[in-house]
Amino acid sequence: MNTPFTLFGTSHLLIILFLIIGVTKIYFTRNWNHTYNQIVRIAIISTLIFQAILFNGWHIYHGTYLIGSYLPFHLCSISLYLVVISLITKNPKITALTYYIAFISALLAVVSPDVRPDQNFPSFRFIEFFLSHTFIVLGVAYMIVVDKIKISYRSLWVSFGILFIYMLVVFPINKITGGNYLFLNQKPGTGGLFTLFPPEPYHILALIPATILIFHIEYLLYKLFTKIQ
Numbered sequence: 001m002n003t004p005f006t007l008f009g010t011s012h013l014l015i016i017l018f019l020i021i022g023v024t025k026i027y028f029t030r031n032w033n034h035t036y037n038q039i040v041r042i043a044i045i046s047t048l049i050f051q052a053i054l055f056n057g058w059h060i061y062h063g064t065y066l067i068g069s070y071l072p073f074h075l076c077s078i079s080l081y082l083v084v085i086s087l088i089t090k091n092p093k094i095t096a097l098t099y100y101i102a103f104i105s106a107l108l109a110v111v112s113p114d115v116r117p118d119q120n121f122p123s124f125r126f127i128e129f130f131l132s133h134t135f136i137v138l139g140v141a142y143m144i145v146v147d148k149i150k151i152s153y154r155s156l157w158v159s160f161g162i163l164f165i166y167m168l169v170v171f172p173i174n175k176i177t178g179g180n181y182l183f184l185n186q187k188p189g190t191g192g193l194f195t196l197f198p199p200e201p202y203h204i205l206a207l208i209p210a211t212i213l214i215f216h217i218e219y220l221l222y223k224l225f226t227k228i229q
Contacts, residue, residue, distance in 0.1 A: 005120035012113070015130045019110060022134070023141045030145045037146050044139045045087050048080050051132045058124060068179030073170055075105050075182060080132055083139035095149040099140055099222070100159035104214050106136035144225065151222045156215050163211065 005011060029036065059065035072081065079102035086095040110133050119125040143149045170181045180186050184207075186200050197203040197210075 002118075002120050002123070004117035005115050005126065006117065007112070009120075011121045011126070015110060015134060019134045019137060022138045026138065026141050027145050041087055041142065041146075044135055044142060045084055047135045048084050048132065048139065051128060051135070052077075052080060055128045055132070058128070066179075068174075068177040071173075071177065071179070071181070073173055073179070073181035075101065076109060076132060076136070078166075079106055079136050083136050083143075086143055087139055090147060092150060093155075095143050095147070096151055096155035097159045097162060099143065099149065099151055100156060100215050100218055101163060102136050103140040104218050106133045106140070109133045110137065144222070151219065153219060156219050160212060160215055164208075167207075 003009075003011075026040065029040075056065070056070065059070055072078065079098070082094065082098040083102055085091075086098040110130065113129060113133075115126060115129055119129075121127070167182060167184065170184060173179065174181055174185055184204060187195075187197060187203055197206045
């Protein structure tokens with residue numbers, strides 16, 4: 001019988017350690033030759049694409065694919081595709097949007113994961129959840145450190161506006177599919193930072209100022225990083 005997953009238990013701490021080592025490796029090898037950096041870029045892109053195929057293929061094969069749960073409308077799914085597109089295109093507007101939407105959300109997911117006690121390693125949920133979120137963070141770190149993306153304060157509000165419009169689009173999608181994309185209808189039931197939010201449906205009111213606060217933290221982190229470079 002597998003040991004139950006616990007917050008900051010052995011398996012969780014190993015994932016966090018892997019992420020720290022990965023980000024550190026990207027930082028200290030950023031000035032290596034172009035070929036090496038391209039290999040890292042391709043590895044991150046390939047891993048994220050593999051995770052998306054693995055996730056959808058697994059549920060389709062097992063007959064557990066639910067349109068109310070597994071369509072790519074959750075923030076982590078959008079973040080995954082944005083990171084892939086950003087790493088391929090290097091489009092500055094897309095990369096700025098990706099930074100704000102993907103970085104902290106994926107990082108918080110790793111630190112405070114939506115994983116049940118019965119979903120410890122080597123369960124499929126454990127593997128696909130941490131595979132996607134850790135490599136989203138690594139992808140964003142790569143864009144900041146290697147690609148040296150430029151993040152402006154204006155892009156903060158542009159990103160917030162796009163995310164707010166996206167939230168309005170997801171409301172009817174939840175209604176049609178019976179889903180809970182972006183956790184707009186219900187907070188996740190496995191604890192985490194959402195426990196600090198008020199009960200449904202009032203948790204939505206907390207999402208907006210929380211998002212603005214998180215985006216500002218990301219902007220300050222970026223400015224701090226550029227100063228110590």
